[in-house]
Amino acid sequence: MVAVTCCGPDVQPAIPAPTYYLKSSNMSKAYSTEQSIYAGVDVGASHTKVALIDTAGHLCGHGVRKSGVNFSATAEMCLADALHMANCTPDQVTHTVSTGYGRHNVTYATGNQTEIGCHAKGCYFYFPEAITVIDIGGQDNKIIKLDSQGRRISFKMNRKCAAGTGAFLEEMATRLDIPLSDMDGLARQSSETVKIGSYCTVFSATEVLKYVRQGEKVQDIIKGLFASVIRRVLEMDALTEKVVMTGGVVAHNPYLIDLFEEHIGRVIMTPPFPQLAGAIGAALYAKANQTSDNE
Amino acid sequence: MAHEKKQLLRRLESAKELSRFMADYYYELNEAALSGKQKIAWCTSVGPAELLRSLGYLIYFPETHAAMLGATRMATEMIPTANAMGYSPEICSYLTADIGAFVKGITPLSTAYKGISSVPKPDVLVYNTNQCRDVLDWFNWYGDKFNAPVIGIQSHRSVGEITESHIASIASQIENLVAPLEQLAGRKLDMDALKQAVALSRECSDLWAKCLATASAKPSPLTFFDATTLMGPAVVGRGTLQAVKTYRLLLDELLERVAGGKGALVGEEKFRLYWDGMPVWGRLGMHSTMFAELNVNVIASTYCSSWIFSALDSSDPFKSMARAYTELFIARDDTYKEKYIQSKLEVFGCDGILYHNARTCPNNTNCLYGMPQRLFAKTGIPFVTMDGDLNDLRCLSDEQTKTNIEAFIEQLEEMK
Structure with a gap:
């Protein structure tokens, strides 16, 4: 397998690639309780994925669980897992965008996008x-x-x-x-x-x-x-x-x-986390929404 | 306080008149079937209705009945009965729903129109295969069941340029129907009556065309979903004065909306789409609402325009009927179809096109031979394909449809 995990040399990725490989303990160091973060929730037919990114676009936490039969509860648990990994509190999540078949079941989402849009955004982020x-x-x-x-x-x-x-x-x-x-x-x-x-x-x-x-x-x-x-x-x-x-x-x-x-x-x-592409795309939409709110 | 639903679509007042027309139409048929005072012909939707009308037949259209089975979501329960009889789930779900319902002794007419308990028994069944071969199989089954003659027209299919030989062959087939129909009707054909029926049919067609054309206004006063039900009189009332009167009312209201800048959508009409293929009858309401919620209006379609017969000419009834029935979109080749859709996209100012891939109606599905890709290359207008069916709800996924449509609108927004 030829693993190409990042942009070509002439295009600088918005976030340095190694960040994605940080272990949760390392991730937690960078985040103070004041910092805003953005959540993307991809409730798929099989698994629910949550990705958290910070204002700079760094991935700071994630969670993956089987979607099961209670999408809302699973989305909550995945968020808790991701927050724990990022060492962040729920209050820090400024915006959340949900995606996937269960996107309308995410009670804490502030917006939603289709998984087509989120996968596209998540992939383009890595390969512009x-x-x-x-x-x-x-x-x-x-x-x-x-x-x-x-x-x-x-x-x-x-x-x-x-x-x-x-x-x-x-x-x-x-x-x-x-x-x-x-x-x-x-x-x-x-x-x-x-x-x-x-x-x-x-x-x-x-x-x-x-x-x-x-x-x-x-x-x-x-x-x-x-x-x-x-x-x-x-x-x-x-x-x-x-x-x-x-x-x-x-x-x-x-x-x-x-x-x-x-x-x-x-x-x-x-991308570094192929399963998270949709969730990361959703988090990027959440971040973009925040940006447009502030404009 | 109860949560009030936000109104998304404006209702057309004249739709009530069209509903009344349909009720009168079915009650008249029912009365004739019970009393036996007037002969009843079953006819395919683009069969020789004008000829039947002029010979005094009342006309019943099984396709409209099948669409009612779809719209009332009864079809999916009826289809398996026909499947078990040997009619494949892969063939026309109008046929399978209709035959299945008949075998089970069920009709949506009895719910819609109090006092009607069954479809009217035919004295004759008259088909035209310009749409597909399935209509012939369908009519043959009923012909056998009712011991009634099945006669009709074998049309040309995949027609490119229409030649005199096309017209001559269809016109002679229509003329050949006269003798058996006269015999069954017990009367001779009155050419003036035929000319009158053709003239009324043309007038109805012209008015319907004008109604559909109002959708080129921005915002459009009409949605595709409205049009699929408003077209009832254009299908079943061809050749009658009542259908003409009904469409005059509708046209007036649509023109009034255009003059007042009022669209069919209460909210902003952000995007305008073209719908190719059949509607999903059992999802008319759901789809109508789904698009309206996205501020999208599906304004034009191939399907609703199929009952425009501009070639009808009362001075030459047989040949003009032959031309009108052969000009039908579904009977044409892909080169014609492509040009036709391209011109519609331009006339109606469409931002995108939705192709309905109807599982059981390949004849009315135009995304199976690369047309979307070719038209996109020519026009740059994006497209989306929706897998579904006209009547068989086992062939569609509402979730996938919703995601497809929402993703398509996101795409249009990005491209803006």
């Missing part, structure tokens, strides 16, 4: 140039095209079928009776890829069963599933610009990025 963003989420996939000014030119979401999404991999992990977290490691051990061609999750499952029956190695089946995810994404739209990938699926399965690069013959860029 014309880019194509591919987000592979738990429930849906998105392809967003941005111009060099960060404006959205177009976007596409997958159709109703879950094939190619995180839900698809979860379903297949269950079928193969392996923990979801083992998939990436197992796929890396594969020597041959089996072909899974259907774009229907149910049909794909029957293909998997056929390979199980034939005695194919689990590693090869999983690599085949990863290849299937890639094909489903590539069917959605043409990739015309530099490509950035985000989402929980690539965050937890970085081997998917390697395979994607092989497939398209291009380097794929990823």
